[in-house]
Amino acid sequence: MANTCNCDQCELRSLFFNNVSKEELDSLCTLKIERTYPKGELIVEEGNEIREFNYLKSGLVKLYKSTDEREQIITIAKPFDFISLLSIFSNNVYNYSVRALEDSVTCNISITRIKDLIKTNGTFALELLEKMNRIADSIIIESLNIRRKHLRGRIAHVLLFFAGYIYNAPEFELPISRKEIAEYIGMTTENVIRTLSEFRKDKIIKINGKIIEIINRDLLERISQLG
Amino acid sequence: MANTCNCDQCELRSLFFNNVSKEELDSLCTLKIERTYPKGELIVEEGNEIREFNYLKSGLVKLYKSTDEREQIITIAKPFDFISLLSIFSNNVYNYSVRALEDSVTCNISITRIKDLIKTNGTFALELLEKMNRIADSIIIESLNIRRKHLRGRIAHVLLFFAGYIYNAPEFELPISRKEIAEYIGMTTENVIRTLSEFRKDKIIKINGKIIEIINRDLLERISQLG
DNA sequence: CGCGGCTTTGATGTTCATCAAGTAAAGTGG
DNA sequence: CCACTTTACTTGATGAACATCAAAGCCGCG
Numbered sequence: 001m002a003n004t005c006n007c008d009q010c011e012l013r014s015l016f017f018n019n020v021s022k023e024e025l026d027s028l029c030t031l032k033i034e035r036t037y038p039k040g041e042l043i044v045e046e047g048n049e050i051r052e053f054n055y056l057k058s059g060l061v062k063l064y065k066s067t068d069e070r071e072q073i074i075t076i077a078k079p080f081d082f083i084s085l086l087s088i089f090s091n092n093v094y095n096y097s098v099r100a101l102e103d104s105v106t107c108n109i110s111i112t113r114i115k116d117l118i119k120t121n122g123t124f125a126l127e128l129l130e131k132m133n134r135i136a137d138s139i140i141i142e143s144l145n146i147r148r149k150h151l152r153g154r155i156a157h158v159l160l161f162f163a164g165y166i167y168n169a170p171e172f173e174l175p176i177s178r179k180e181i182a183e184y185i186g187m188t189t190e191n192v193i194r195t196l197s198e199f200r201k202d203k204i205i206k207i208n209g210k211i212i213e214i215i216n217r218d219l220l221e222r223i224s225q226l227g
Numbered sequence: 228m229a230n231t232c233n234c235d236q237c238e239l240r241s242l243f244f245n246n247v248s249k250e251e252l253d254s255l256c257t258l259k260i261e262r263t264y265p266k267g268e269l270i271v272e273e274g275n276e277i278r279e280f281n282y283l284k285s286g287l288v289k290l291y292k293s294t295d296e297r298e299q300i301i302t303i304a305k306p307f308d309f310i311s312l313l314s315i316f317s318n319n320v321y322n323y324s325v326r327a328l329e330d331s332v333t334c335n336i337s338i339t340r341i342k343d344l345i346k347t348n349g350t351f352a353l354e355l356l357e358k359m360n361r362i363a364d365s366i367i368i369e370s371l372n373i374r375r376k377h378l379r380g381r382i383a384h385v386l387l388f389f390a391g392y393i394y395n396a397p398e399f400e401l402p403i404s405r406k407e408i409a410e411y412i413g414m415t416t417e418n419v420i421r422t423l424s425e426f427r428k429d430k431i432i433k434i435n436g437k438i439i440e441i442i443n444r445d446l447l448e449r450i451s452q453l454g
Numbered sequence: 455c456g457c458g459g460c461t462t463t464g465a466t467g468t469t470c471a472t473c474a475a476g477t478a479a480a481g482t483g484g
Numbered sequence: 485c486c487a488c489t490t491t492a493c494t495t496g497a498t499g500a501a502c503a504t505c506a507a508a509g510c511c512g513c514g
């Protein structure tokens with residue numbers, strides 16, 4: 001909850017605040033709030049009023065929708081991704097929830113402050129638009145991609161997603177449960193497990209609890225492509 | 228292809244150009260290009276360079292991605308929707324295609340002109356951001372909605388989509404083929420037909436070729452909800 | 455230590471895609 | 485305008501993919 005002004009060190013500064021003047025940046029800095037969330041904690045709850053624009057400074061979070069007993073994961077965000085995606089400028093309440101998958105730190109700025117900045121700083125507005133656009137794109141395209149794949153292709157996809165996009169390493173610890181994988185790619189927990197076991201038997205991956213090691217990446221990519 | 232300056236009459240003006248000054252509007256007006264496309268014609272092709280910002284003035288179009296033999300419909304846009312959705316500010320080539328489902332007229336403005344306007348007119352920038360945000364939201368939410376439904380629920384959904392969102396009438400002519408419905412909601416053509424026939428037998432709808440009449444809307448909505 | 459949640463495997467049944475085959479409709483060229 | 489081709493539509497039969505149900509082992513946590 002500290003309000004320290006260390007934006008100079010923030011990696012996001014160069015991505016996000018490229019075109020914000022020194023004065024504006026200082027102003028933002030004094031107004032921004034950092035929040036820390038332990039693993040498992042709720043960061044944003046569907047239906048709550050949107051007061052702040054949030055991005056993820058460190059950690060890992062999932063964005064999801066809850067619909068009667070079942071959760072659907074929309075996407076998984078890593079550091080310097082925006083947590084504020086959907087709804088943020090189009091609605092005054094969140095239409096999705098966010099939960100920390102790992103200990104996470106968010107940086108929050110009042111939404112009205114951001115809106116003022118958009119109005120007064122055109123270059124910032126354009127860059128924000130581009131970034132929001134890019135995020136929405138990737139969610140939509142990924143959703144279409146997942147939908148046209150069979151179970152094996154979906155599991156391959158999600159493994160490559162973690163190994164590539166999130167951790168950039170062939171061996172990693174799954175930050176989500178089998179059940180959450182199922183909620184992410186739209187299948188049942190049992191079939192997630194079964195497919196992972198098949199991949200293990202086929203010597204495509206090694207599994208040790210939540211630790212996954214990708215052995216045959218080429219094959220995994222072919223499976224992901226072909227469905 | 229006419230370049231007439233009739234923006235005053237355009238219904239979109241009040242939605243889109245609310246915050247554009249008279250001078251800016253005149254300037255846009257002289258620069259805008261209207262294009263007419265007959266039913267079935269390609270409006271935007273995946274991979275082509277993005278030069279213009281487009282919105283739909285009249286008609287109906289589908290946004291879709293082609294992947295090896297198969298098409299996936301992303302969404303269907305009606306008048307005053309933006310055709311420029313994905314990629315527009317995040318990429319310099321289209322990552323989807325657009326085709327006219329009915330005779331359609333688009334209004335096109337140079338993308339650099341729009342970007343200039345964003346930079347100089349903050350209120351416009353914010354409103355554009357809101358609108359783009361809203362569109363991306365609805366596509367993502369709809370995609371999640373469709374994914375968690377069974378075939379009957381998906382068909383119910385798409386029928387209600389046309390009857391409600393597009394035509395606002397219980398009886399309408401389907402602007403797309405059975406095959407395209409299948410491509411929209413991720414199932415096979417045969418099962419689209421089968422499910423429609425079931426609905427007909429169950430006296431939920433009447434079918435006469437492409438003409439659909441919804442008889443039992445309540446039941447259709449329950450089917451759509453429950454999956 | 456025992457409870458509840460996560461994981462795993464197997465058996466079973468349902469949903470859905472695929473294949474096949476035929477009819478209707480719509481475009482094409484003489 | 486009619487034969488011809490192609491594309492859309494429709495129904496049934498079959499099998500594969502996948503969900504559901506059941507049962508048992510595992511692990512963390514109070």
